[in-house]
Every structure is written in structure tokens, then in C-alpha cells.
Amino acid sequence: MSFATISVIGLGYIGLPTAAAFASKQQNVVGIDINQHAVDTINRGAIHIVEPDLDKVVKTAVEGGFLRASTQPVAADAYLIAVPTPFKGDHEPDMVFVKAAAESIAPVLKKGALVILESTSPVGSTEQMAQWLAELRPDLTFPHQAGETADINVAYCPERVLPGQVMVELIKNDRVIGGMTPVCSARASELYKIFLEGECVVTNSRTAEMCKLTENSFRDVNIAFANELSLICADQGINVWELIRLANRHPRVNILQPGPGVGGHCIAVDPWFIVAQNPEQAQLIRTAREVNDGKPHWVINQVKAAVADCLAETGKRASEITIACFGLAFKPNIDDLRESPAMEIAEMLSAWHSGKTLAVEPNIHQLPKKLVGHCELATTDEALAQADVLVMLVDHQVFKAIPVEQVQQRWIVDTKGVWR
């Protein structure tokens, strides 16, 4: 059975590329979002987020009449829900957007439709979503009620694309397909095969939900290991990057890189979903989160020690000292400042420091609101010429290309090993 209309609910970093990928295969796609600005932008053939190559695919799809956006839900043969799943103050997952998405499509659902949840969600969310839909549409049957013969098929199929490489990974990566029944999985696989070059790997919805959380927790735990090593090495007078390079020569060792902390919307969030559901068992996962969340504070203390040293050696007053932070993005070579430990550090440092704080971020043209009045946006050359204390926070390619002889400062806190 083909899908005459595909509707993607949530046109953000995952939903819009997914909608565009289907539309690029000449499918009729309607994207739904509550953000009128996003809808208007997409309908003009433009994009409201930054992701390489997405603009071209969206433009072609909109101009070809295969993709349109709306704030109003439409009847479709397949729905993909890709809305945010943040956590609340106590690290409990907040499913309010998934619930709202289910409520929005319920009135237009028709017999034979497929509903897929893509948002990162705690175990059991897909069954919960099917239940919400069933309560709103008692005239239809759902997999938890009617199994293989249900009117509506429901599956969990997580995205696993890397920001910055979404348009490639969306198509090439294998896709975990977690149907509530084997029929649901078969239909979901059929849908993704429209654009997928990777494999569809079939399981049930609960395993698929846990798989997504596991992937990001695995990375978080491994980064925490590297971050903990960086603290130990600083204490022992050992260069942690050399240490990791040497240890990784072992055929079965592959340590990740330490940094200023872990940022972005995924890795710093998803492990908490496991912890919230399994507080007794998830000791290592919780500790990894705490280690990574604690890293920016450790970096601040390193900078404070460097400033104290600089004051003692130069006899200057604190207000006469300039600190330069290199990088604000949450990882290298992107302009995304969301949940960035580098931003957190620049913010805390500029609030603490009585002198000038410079921020060097070649991927942005104006300072984010939070830093206005506290920091000055500077070029690499200006910062290297003016600053007493250098703080390397993001290993952007342009920073790695700075010739060593241009870096004359004695006080350097290098969280990425660029100036090792």
C-alpha cells in the first residue's frame, strides 16, 4: 500500500529534513507546525534553521509542489511526530508536546493510517500515545486493543542523525523500526524505504525507545570517562590528550575526547529519561551526567586560578586583565549555541570578571542576548592581541589553524587540547 499523503508534525531540526527527504522522492508531504513564522518561511521555499544542504532540498520540494507547511493538521496516510521532548526541572521527561501532537491529529485520523513517533521518548511512550489516540477516537481500533487487525498502525522509529550531517545521515543510517505489532513494523519500514538507503531493523516499540536512549547514554558515559580523565590528569601533571592518544593505540581501547562539558539537545538530556524511569539501576548513567554537567564549573575554577596567577605575576588589577573565550557553539564548526557549555562558561566568567571578557565565535555575527553588555565579540586576531588569559572552549577548525607562534600568552586554559 502506498502513502498518498505523508504528514510530519513538528518542523524542527528533525521534522523538516525528514519531510524534505520524503518530498524529494516526489511524495505529497504536508508539514505541520504551531510556529507561523516557520510555516511561512517553508512555504516560501526557505528554511528557518541552519543545516547544510537542507535549504536546497526544501526549495526544490516546495517549488515542485511536493512539500507544503501548515499550522492546521490534515488527513494523511502516514503521520510522523517529531516534536521536542524536553525534561522538567526534576529531570522527568515532559511529554506535553507529544500529547498535543496526538490531540491535533486525532480528529483527522482515518482508518488505515500509520502513526509514527520519532521524538526521543521514555520507554512506553508509544503505547501511551496509542492510548491517548484511542481515547479521542473510540470509533477506531488501535494495536493495543486489536493487535494485527487494528484500524490504525502505530510505531516508534527514532531518528539518529548528527546535526551538521543530517541530510546524509538521514538517508544512509540504518533505521530502528519499533512497531507495536509486526504489521505496524512492516508498514513503517515500507514508509522509510521511500528514501532510506540504510537498512530498516525491526523490533518492538519499547526496545526501539530504549535503543535511542541507549545510543546517546553510551556516548554521554564515554565522554564522561574522558572528562573525568582530564580532571585526574590535570591533578597529576599529565597531558590528557597525549594520554588518550597513547591509550587508543591499544586495539580494544577507543576513548573519546574531553571538553568543556556536553551540550546540545540530545546527549545532555536523553540519559535522564533512563534515570527517571530506573533511578535504582541507572547509577553509572546518572553519574556520567553529573560528571559532564560539572565540567564547566571545573573549567571556571581553572580560569580563576589562571587569572590569580596572572595578577600575582604582572601586578595588574583584575579590572585591567582581559580574558578571551574561544568558541561559544556546543560543538566544533557549527553556529548552534543551544545548551552550549562554552556559552555557559562565557556567561559565568563575564559575570565574575571585573575586567574585559572577549568572545571569539567566527560562526556568528552578533552576540547572543545573554552575553550582551557582559562580553565583546572579537576576532581571533583582536583576542590574541589584547587578551592576558586565553580560554579555548570549542575546537573549531579555524582555531586549530592558528599558528602556534601567534599565541604568546602565558595563561591558557585549553579545554580541547588545541594549544597543547
Ligand code: SAJ
Ligand atoms: N563531545 C565531547 N567529546 C567527544 C564527542 C562529543 O565532549 O568526544 C561533546 C560535543 O562537544 C557536544 C556534545 O558532546 O557538546 C554532543 O555532541 P555529539 O557530536 O556527540 O552529538 P550531538 O548531540 O550533536 O548528536 C547526538 C548523536 N548521537 C550519538 O552520536 C550517539 C546523534 O547521532 C543523535 O541523532 C543526536 O544526538 C540526537 O538527536 O539524539
